[in-house]
Amino acid sequence: MKTISIALQKGGTGKTVLGVSLAAALARRYPGRVLLIDCDPQGNSTEWTYTETLNAELASVLLGKCHLEQAVIQSDFPGLFLLPTAGLDGELKVWDEGAGSRKPFAMREVIKGAAAMGFKYCILDLSPGFGAIERAALVASDEVITPIMPDPFGISGLEIFIKNLMGLRKDLETGKPEYRRIVINAVDNRIKQHGEIVDKMRKGAGDFHQYVFPVDQVFRRAETEHKSVYDMGTAKKETIDELDRLASEAEEG
Numbered sequence: 001m002k003t004i005s006i007a008l009q010k011g012g013t014g015k016t017v018l019g020v021s022l023a024a025a026l027a028r029r030y031p032g033r034v035l036l037i038d039c040d041p042q043g044n045s046t047e048w049t050y051t052e053t054l055n056a057e058l059a060s061v062l063l064g065k066c067h068l069e070q071a072v073i074q075s076d077f078p079g080l081f082l083l084p085t086a087g088l089d090g091e092l093k094v095w096d097e098g099a100g101s102r103k104p105f106a107m108r109e110v111i112k113g114a115a116a117m118g119f120k121y122c123i124l125d126l127s128p129g130f131g132a133i134e135r136a137a138l139v140a141s142d143e144v145i146t147p148i149m150p151d152p153f154g155i156s157g158l159e160i161f162i163k164n165l166m167g168l169r170k171d172l173e174t175g176k177p178e179y180r181r182i183v184i185n186a187v188d189n190r191i192k193q194h195g196e197i198v199d200k201m202r203k204g205a206g207d208f209h210q211y212v213f214p215v216d217q218v219f220r221r222a223e224t225e226h227k228s229v230y231d232m233g234t235a236k237k238e239t240i241d242e243l244d245r246l247a248s249e250a251e252e253g
């Protein structure tokens with residue numbers, strides 16, 4: 001099983017858009033074998049992919065209130081399963097601010113359980129914070145992908161993320177997660193600065209793989225309609241092409 005976190009210590013850069021869409025892309029390839037885990041106390045990816053009432057959530061599992069099997073549900077997306085987080089009324093914040101700090105490997109147990117359930121991919125949508133839940137999620141991941149927006153603040157957000165990631169690896173003496181993919185999100189070709197930043201990042205990319213997603217209103221509409229961008233039928237060709245390329249490459253190694 002492969003576990004991929006979507007993370008960056010900066011709000012609103014497209015983590016949820018990317019996490020939900022990558023999970024949907026993989027679920028098209030491996031129906032029933034992809035688990036989206038909502039690790040953000042805001043519960044945005046849960047709200048997008050599931051419309052029924054929740055009986056249990058990720059925090060219920062972390063707090064020992066139920067078994068993983070009881071909290072994993074079929075989402076509203078074809079072939080995609082969800083380990084949800086219940087937004088405002090949820091308990092993930094409670095775990096994060098309480099027991100979480102003493103349990104750096106708690107998400108590893110959740111991931112082990114998901115592997116035992118037969119999942120092939122776990123995609124973790126993280127909040128912009130760097131508390132117990134984000135650290136536990138990163139430590140449990142094989143890979144982390146960061147979405148940034150093409151502005152100077154986006155790049156400084158990336159520097160903070162890299163510093164935190166290095167610190168985490170050092171603290172916990174783990175080589176994980178691997179970090180070699182960056183998504184430059186919401187690129188508008190009509191904006192000169194966007195083109196310049198994309199060029200600059202391409203030149204300085206080194207071993208990093210880069211993926212460029214255009215500004216596409218389909219994401220907002222898909223959120224409102226609780227659908228994946230694939231099921232909307234109105235996504236830009238570049239959006240779907242780049243998402244498919246990311247899914248193919250992330251799938252492999």
Ligand SMILES: Nc1ncnc2c1ncn2[C@@H]1O[C@H](COP(=O)(O)OP(=O)(O)OP(=O)(O)O)[C@@H](O)[C@H]1O
Nearest residue numbers: 011012013014015016017128186214215216219220
């Ligand atoms: N490529 C895009 N084109 C147009 N709108 C986008 C794009 N990517 C993201 N958005 C919009 O920007 C907003 C923020 O995106 P998203 O919720 O994915 O960010 P986030 O990083 O998960 O935020 P948070 O840090 O709060 O978790 C959403 O309303 C989303 O629809």
Ligand SMILES: [Mg+2]
Nearest residue numbers: 015016040044
């Ligand atoms: Mg989010």
